[in-house]
Amino acid sequence: MKIIVAIKQVPERDAQVRIDSAGKWIEESNLQYALNEPDAYALEEALQLKEKHGGEVIVLSAGPERVGQTIREALAKGADRAIHIDCDDLGTRDALGIARLLAAAAKQENPDLILTGLQSEDLGLGQTGVIVAELLGLPHSTLILHIEKTESGLTVKRELEEGWFQTIELPLPAVLTIQSGGNKLRYATLMGIKRAKTKEMRRVTAAELAVDGAPVVVLDRVTLPHKQKSTQILSGSPKEAAAALVEKLKFEARIL
Amino acid sequence: MSILVVMEQRQDRIANISFEAIAAAKQLAAHSQAPINAALLGAQTESFAAEIAARGVNKVIRVEHPLLAHYTADGFTLALEQLIHKEQPSHLILPHTYQVRDYAPALAARLGQTLISDVVAIAATENASLVFTRQLMQGRLNGDYRATGAGPCFVSVQAGAFRAQTAEAPSSPIEVFTPTIDPAQIRTKPGEPFRGSSQTVDLGSAQFIVSVGRGIKDAENIPLVRQLATVLGAELAASRPICDNGWLSMDHQVGSSGQTVSPKLYLAVGISGAIQHLVGMKGSQCIVAINKDPDAPIFEVADYGIVGDLFEVVPALTDAVKAARQ
Numbered sequence A: 001m002k003i004i005v006a007i008k009q010v011p012e013r014d015a016q017v018r019i020d021s022a023g024k025w026i027e028e029s030n031l032q033y034a035l036n037e038p039d040a041y042a043l044e045e046a047l048q049l050k051e052k053h054g055g056e057v058i059v060l061s062a063g064p065e066r067v068g069q070t071i072r073e074a075l076a077k078g079a080d081r082a083i084h085i086d087c088d089d090l091g092t093r094d095a096l097g098i099a100r101l102l103a104a105a106a107k108q109e110n111p112d113l114i115l116t117g118l119q120s121e122d123l124g125l126g127q128t129g130v131i132v133a134e135l136l137g138l139p140h141s142t143l144i145l146h147i148e149k150t151e152s153g154l155t156v157k158r159e160l161e162e163g164w165f166q167t168i169e170l171p172l173p174a175v176l177t178i179q180s181g182g183n184k185l186r187y188a189t190l191m192g193i194k195r196a197k198t199k200e201m202r203r204v205t206a207a208e209l210a211v212d213g214a215p216v217v218v219l220d221r222v223t224l225p226h227k228q229k230s231t232q233i234l235s236g237s238p239k240e241a242a243a244a245l246v247e248k249l250k251f252e253a254r255i256l
Numbered sequence B: 001m002s003i004l005v006v007m008e009q010r011q012d013r014i015a016n017i018s019f020e021a022i023a024a025a026k027q028l029a030a031h032s033q034a035p036i037n038a039a040l041l042g043a044q045t046e047s048f049a050a051e052i053a054a055r056g057v058n059k060v061i062r063v064e065h066p067l068l069a070h071y072t073a074d075g076f077t078l079a080l081e082q083l084i085h086k087e088q089p090s091h092l093i094l095p096h097t098y099q100v101r102d103y104a105p106a107l108a109a110r111l112g113q114t115l116i117s118d119v120v121a122i123a124a125t126e127n128a129s130l131v132f133t134r135q136l137m138q139g140r141l142n143g144d145y146r147a148t149g150a151g152p153c154f155v156s157v158q159a160g161a162f163r164a165q166t167a168e169a170p171s172s173p174i175e176v177f178t179p180t181i182d183p184a185q186i187r188t189k190p191g192e193p194f195r196g197s198s199q200t201v202d203l204g205s206a207q208f209i210v211s212v213g214r215g216i217k218d219a220e221n222i223p224l225v226r227q228l229a230t231v232l233g234a235e236l237a238a239s240r241p242i243c244d245n246g247w248l249s250m251d252h253q254v255g256s257s258g259q260t261v262s263p264k265l266y267l268a269v270g271i272s273g274a275i276q277h278l279v280g281m282k283g284s285q286c287i288v289a290i291n292k293d294p295d296a297p298i299f300e301v302a303d304y305g306i307v308g309d310l311f312e313v314v315p316a317l318t319d320a321v322k323a324a325r326q
Helices: A037-053 A067-077 A095-107 A128-136 A190-196 A238-252 B016-032 B046-053 B073-087 B098-110 B219-232 B240-244 B310-325
Strands: A002-006 A009-011 A033-035 A056-063 A081-086 A113-117 A140-149 A153-159 A164-171 A174-178 A201-205 A217-223 B003-007 B036-042 B059-064 B091-095 B116-124 B130-136 B141-147 B153-157 B174-177 B208-212 B235-238 B265-269 B286-291 B304-307
Touching (some): A002 A037, A037 A067, A095 B098, A128 A140, A128 A174, A140 B098, B003 B016, B003 B073, B036 B046, B046 B174, B116 B141, B219 B265
Parallel strands (some): A002 A113, A081 A201, A113 A174, A140 A174, B059 B174, B116 B153, B265 B286
Antiparallel strands (some): A153 A164, A217 B141
16 A cells, blocks of 8 residues: 655644744744654554555655654654655645645655544644545545555544544545544654665655645734633642642632 | 534434534624524434524525435535535534534535634624634634635634523524435445443543643653542543553543543643643533643633642642541
8 A cells, every 4th residue: 555644743742832923823943843643643554554564655744844854753663755845834825725735745646545643733723634635536534543454445443522433434545534542653763763864755845736825714813812710820839739729629619 | 695504413412512603603693794594414304403493593404315314524515515505605604523524624625715623712803804713732822813715714613612592592494405416426434333442430420530641741650640539539530642642541531532521620630731621621610730831721721720740749739638638
């Protein structure tokens, strides 16, 4: 199977994010970046499918030069090669615009399967995979925890809400978005990191893909959320704060 | 111009979030005066259509076809695409459910549009353009979005963000729309929904819950919070990443993909408070959060908070509870 995994580089989970001076996005200088976690599960699923059935895993990512580092990490974990859509203007494109870039690059490869995480940890739109499927005219399914290859295509386990699941059969080629937790994530080995340096990372520019980049939805402003409740913050040393909390729970909330 | 709300049927009921979507549409209609129509898709929608007709909408549209008996992305996308062509709505409002996430982005893309997903607030600016607020960076920030395209604007609304009105209104007219769907156009074959492995941890009836998140860093640190749970007489629960990592079994999970709880006390340890977690616990009577990040979204719903290192605070709290109980 030839599998493309679309991955996104996002600010590190614990990074302190600040709104930029224009109030339109976050301050990007000094920000640490990492692989979007749901995409890490998509990559893991792809690598396991390759180990079982053979084939090739190609990593696909769009973004500025710094994205190359996250792509290298994916190659170090075992992807065979990568395509980097080099563009500095991701922020001005909406979900459709970005999916158009990914779909155009994926189409050239004629893959059997395209995987991606169910959503990103920064924007959280949760749409990219589904739009890519629509643009390529491929069947899709979302929130997938397990993939089984069959003679006619795939049988997948889809997560529903409130602890329910569902099995879905679909033909190949197809697009799936992967829910986290289906597999245990692997770490890159030293050998993998070494090998990644020699693996092919093809660069293509957004201009070369010649897709419509004009957005129909724009992010105008970024703000701090309003608090829903007024939280009493209990300060002091850990011991003092703990004692204060017990007092509050006993005499104010009256639940201890 | 009208506003079209797509209702969602879940097993034997209309999911409440669908009525929240109607509430969001009413907020939108307050700015545009557009009539609100509600669509329900399925093979047999008669009884639910009557229920929706009593919720103060302009009309209810039963989108019926035998191939819509079971949800498929292909079937729903085709049916709604045809309905949109007929109704020409200015806005489509959908509940942000797993089902909507599965087809709405494709439907919007088919019409050259982009869904504004998981919206928590709708407002109008001075020049009367509409602003849709959604959360960014796992709930740490809000983003104000605006549609600039000419086509219908697609919006999905977050569970709990808009208050559904329960008051009965005079019944509105109900009509049937029959889309054209060919069996060959449905490419996926869905199976019957099934429950995950048997639930051995019943968090639903627990009075006290101590819940642990990513901040615990390693499986070997779990006993630290287990001790706190024990002295409190609480059930131990977790956010999704803890279960994903296999540090606690899946039936400990609180949130949209796990259990929904409303105990007297919910003590969140090292949980940042992503929306997927908050929807599962924000109905708790008293919420306490212990987190090192003062900006963590969990503090937005907490009654009491301690900002600090959980590895120092949790043992101190365990001791304090023990002392109080002696």
